[in-house]
Amino acid sequence: MKKSNGLLSGRSRNLTRHHKPSQLAIRDLLKSFNIGDRVAIVPKGNNRDIPHPRFKGKVGIVLGKRGSAYIVDVKDVKAHKQLIVSSKHLEKVSL
Secondary structure, three states: OOOOOOOOOOOOOOOOOOOOOOOOOOHHHHHOOOOOOOEOOOOOOOOOOOOOOOHOOOOEEEEEEOOOOOEEEEEOOOEEEEEEEEHHHHEEEEO
């Protein structure tokens, strides 16, 4: 039988969170960020709207808001990439 080539095939171990439960709380959905805030991308839950696993743990800057999601600028090797990520997958980083 041919192996599945789905969106998250072979990524289940990479997306597990051993230090915290992966359950979503209401506060995760209601989080708000200001433009210029530094945020970390932390995929939560097995949802279809999670960012690509390549960006797990990356820190970026909030550039704006699009609907209920945020536009985050992340540096990937040498290129700057803009991701549209919902607030439940973002955590504020303090310096």
